[in-house]
Amino acid sequence: MTASWLEEHEAHELLGRFHLDHGEIIAAVNHLVAASSHELLNTLGAQLPEEPFHLPVPDNWAAHPRWRRHCTLTAVRATADLLPDEQARGWVDVTLAEIADDQEVPFGTHNVRRAAFSAFASLADAADTQQAQHFLDLTGLVLTGPGRRHRGAEQDYAQALIRIAIRHPGLQRVEAVDRVCQVLLTDAFAANVILGRGEDALRLQPSVVSERCTTAAASGNTEAALALILAKTPADSARPLAQTLLDHSLGRQTETNPNIDASPSQAAPLIGCLLPMGDRESFADALTLRIRSHHHTAQQRQEALDALNILSGYLGPEQRARYLDVALDAARGRLDGSTQDDLNTAHVYDRFQLDMGTATLRYHGLSTAAHVAQTSSDGEEIIGIALPLLAQPDEPAESLIVEALAQLPRSQHLLPLLVLAGHSSPWIRALAAHLWCTTDQTAATAHLGTHLAADASPRVRCTLARELPNDEEHTALREVLRHDCRRSVRTAAGQPAHR
Structure with missing residues (x-):
């Protein structure tokens, strides 16, 4: 009789995929753990049905080999949001025991303690007071x-x-x-x-x-x-830093060396919060020059748009209006074309593929335009630009588009809720949940809350739970969300609405 460890692992992974495709989740997890298939285990959470996932702590946990404990904790981290609270607290005890283990990790072996930290981070919402204190006691010297x-x-x-x-x-x-x-x-x-x-x-x-x-x-x-x-x-103590960052962005000579790791998006809230309006406008003008310059990389120009987006919150209405044109030009694609764009083009057969992200400024420009928009006509123009972009974006771009639409003042929003709530994209349905929670409802849209609370996407339900008004009218709906299968939704439903 002969056997192959490699073939056994391959067989377990194939069986794990088979069971996963046919909804036999526990069997799939057992096979994937046996196969040490970390890649599939890490993505397990996205493949589970929207229902409680039962994964009890195995008997005699400490006797399991190191590699199996490591893989099992990877599965726990990936499925933590769907674990019932009682089982989650059982796994919290397991992770605390692993974190407390002082044994040296043999070179080249699985670091179970590291996996336990990751699992606990995903389970921390379920930890009771005693477990939370135990974690704080155990990790007091993590950094020192x-x-x-x-x-x-x-x-x-x-x-x-x-x-x-x-x-x-x-x-x-x-x-x-x-x-x-x-x-x-x-x-x-x-x-x-x-x-x-x-x-x-x-x-x-x-x-x-x-x-x-x-x-x-x-x-x-x-x-x-x-x-x-x-x-x-x-934050007055940071005013010299804010001034130094402004001087650096304007090309002024200074006696101090600025933190070169500070991006424009990090400098924007410091300059906006701590420096006078004239300095804020000077920084915004410098950002505008970078956005319009084709001699910078797409990433640098996108960062400038993001920084202008943040800075707009510290500008008055008249100042914000000055920067709407550059944002709309970027959103329409008129400013596309940056240095090093050619580095992001590779043949499908190239051995090394360099992905620098999207080179267009349209999505970042749209988000900035929504933040500086002033009038209902501005809102109509932004919506007119956004809708065609929604036809074929990737997920990061889609999130930027939806974020832009969510930023428009309620009076400028012309998108019908009934259409948004029935869209195929979870991001668009999450936008519908946001708008439903923040606008007055008509008889035609009053029922949408119940529909959105049963949505298949956790993103939609979590948005609804986080932004649902905390009043008597929505008590029944909040109670539904407090019994959701996902802990993140239940936790959000127990918090006051964010405004």
Whole structure:
């Protein structure tokens, strides 16, 4: 009798794919774990039906080989949002036990502790108070301990702390936000996670953010300065940094070296919040020159449009109106054509494919135009540009288009809700949910809330749960969302509506 380990793994992966295609999810997970098929396990969450997914903790977990525990935790991370709360808390205990394991990870083997951090970050919403405190106790030295034994887990650590801060009040929230600020000042990749997803957590404890970040902002730390602004706490200590970034963008000679890692989108809120209107307009004019210049790369010009988008929130109506033309020109495609665009064209048979993202400015221009639009005619023009773009975008572009349409003032929105709610794209149906929650309803659209609450896309249901007005009229609908199969939707339905 002979056997092949490689062929056995291949057989398990084929069986896993077969069961997944036929809806036998548990059997599929067992085979994919046996095959160590990390790629398929990582995408498992997107292939599950919208119903609770039961994955109990295996008996005698610690006796399982390292590779199997690692793969199983990968599956847990991918399916965490659909796990029932009781099972999720069982897996939280498993991840905490793995994080607490002090044994060295043998070279070349699976890092189960790292997988446990990722799984806990996805499960943190389900952790009870005792489990959250245990995590904080275990990870107190993540960034400062000897040898940094949790190296590589900083981004997951940041995500877990954000969720703990939002879910658990009192001293745990204070400690979690304090740790968030420490991570922000220590790891650049984790700082991107915090600045992108942690605004709600930072605003819960502005005094903690101020204590941790004020000195660093005064020393020129861009991330610390941005955290102060997101937390809506005084950021005067960052004014010299904002001035330096403005001088750098205008080509002025300065005695201090600016943070060259600060993008225009990072400079925009600092300049907008901390410098006078004349300086804001000077920065906006410099951004406009970059947007219109074909001698910059498409990415640089897209970043300039994004920065103008952010800066528009700090400009008055008259100032914003000055920049509508450049945004509309970009949205219409009139400014397309940038240096190095040819680098993004490769033959299908080329050995090395270089993907620098889309080279068009149309989607970023549309988003900026929506932010600076002033009149109903502006809104009509933006909608007229957006609708043809929706016919053939990829998903990132589609999200930018929908974001642009969502930014239009309610009085300028002419898109019929009934049409949007029946669109094939989840992004468009999410826009319908946003508009339904933020506009007065007629007899024809009153029923749409119930329809959107049963939508097949979690993006739509989560948007509805997050923005649903917290009043008696919508109590029954909110109760439906609080019993959704996804924890993210249930959690959003339990929060006050964001305005």
